[in-house]
Amino acid sequence: MKPLFEWYQHGIYGPELVIGLKTRPCSWGRCKFCSLSSEQTSTDITYEDVIRQASTAITSHIETVGTQLSKVSLYSGSSMFDDEILTDYGIMQVVKMVANRLKPKIISIESRPEHVEEREIYNVMKLCGPDIELEIAYGMEVFDYKVRQEELDKGLQWGDIHTLYSLLKPYNATSSNARVKTYAIFGVTKSMTGQRGVLDILRMRKYLSQIQHEYNVPTLLHINTMYLSDNDYGRQLRDEEWQPPDFSMLNHLVSPIDDMIGDLAYYLGVDDEGLALPGMSMKMTPNQKEAIKSFNFTQNPNVLLNPMKPV
Numbered sequence: 470m471k472p473l474f475e476w477y478q479h480g481i482y483g484p485e486l487v488i489g490l491k492t493r494p495c496s497w498g499r500c501k502f503c504s505l506s507s508e509q510t511s512t513d514i515t516y517e518d519v520i521r522q523a524s525t526a527i528t529s530h531i532e533t534v535g536t537q538l539s540k541v542s543l544y545s546g547s548s549m550f551d552d553e554i555l556t557d558y559g560i561m562q563v564v565k566m567v568a569n570r571l572k573p574k575i576i577s578i579e580s581r582p583e584h585v586e587e588r589e590i591y592n593v594m595k596l597c598g599p600d601i602e603l604e605i606a607y608g609m610e611v612f613d614y615k616v617r618q619e620e621l622d623k624g625l626q627w628g629d630i631h632t633l634y635s636l637l638k639p640y641n642a643t644s645s646n647a648r649v650k651t652y653a654i655f656g657v658t659k660s661m662t663g664q665r666g667v668l669d670i671l672r673m674r675k676y677l678s679q680i681q682h683e684y685n686v687p688t689l690l691h692i693n694t695m696y697l698s699d700n701d702y703g704r705q706l707r708d709e710e711w712q713p714p715d716f717s718m719l720n721h722l723v724s725p726i727d728d729m730i731g732d733l734a735y736y737l738g739v740d741d742e743g744l745a746l747p748g749m750s751m752k753m754t755p756n757q758k759e760a761i762k763s764f765n766f767t768q769n770p771n772v773l774l775n776p777m778k779p780v
């Protein structure tokens with residue numbers, strides 16, 4: 470069985486291999502916008518299947534690309550620390566393979582915060598050793614409580630995120646071994662494709678910056694622009710004449726506003742990964758796409774202002 474997906478990206482930390490493992494479906498499975506849970510299989514995937522997929526992806530990287538990686542991000546299209554998706558033993562085996570065979574500086578594991586337990590963090594940290602940092606990634610998607618809970622059914626509150634940070638804080642007391650990545654979606658509802666969506670991201674940035682300082686856990690904000698996929702929510706927004714966000718708005722999402730919210734790391738999602746309904750993702754020219762990639766590496770929002778000119 471092949472992984473769901475694997476690709477390379479280049480962010481602030483350098484070259485990154487992203488591996489999406491095919492697993493059992495997300496046990497939450499309710500987020501309206503979700504385009505990945507449908508990609509999961511309902512057949513009974515064992516942890517050996519998942520480990521084999523990880524091994525295939527690692528071998529393929531070593532044999533075909535071979536570059537030393539700064540970061541390896543592990544996804545399952547659901548939540549890796551969910552015991553129904555992968556046992557603790559399964560996670561440990563996957564992390565061990567990545568740590569030993571790819572030796573990145575950072576291993577990122579995507580999950581919902583409620584599945585992340587103290588003993589799991591401890592075990593993974595121990596496996597990684599002092600030279601590999603652990604990043605826990607989760608999707609908060611929007612700051613606005615009503616949109617997040619009532620319109621999108623995300624089921625996450627900031628209290629859950631504080632719990633996650635407090636689990637990670639001890640690992641940064643004497644060194645920097647723990648990180649967090651938060652996903653946000655720009656334009657996730659019809660009313661949030663413009664200024665309201667920008668303000669929502671700015672509020673998220675400010676709040677994350679406060680938490681980052683409070684717990685001393687460095688945080689990356691990964692902002693995807695919404696695209697409509699072929700599910701009920703995608704078709705509903707299309708019927709409401711939702712329009713994809715405009716490229717010109719991206720600069721506002723990541724420009725420094727003040728000292729407090731200028732100190733997060735950022736990543737702008739580059740494309741819809743081929744999952745969008747035709748015409749239902751942000752339109753961009755090749756130069757604009759290159760500008761986003763350049764921003765992700767340099768963190769310089771000016772590169773988004775005039776993509777024709779190299780900055």
Ligand code: SF4
Pocket residue numbers: 495496497498499500503504505506546547548581608
């Ligand atoms: S938690 Fe993630 S995988 Fe599960 S439904 Fe929500 S977005 Fe989809």
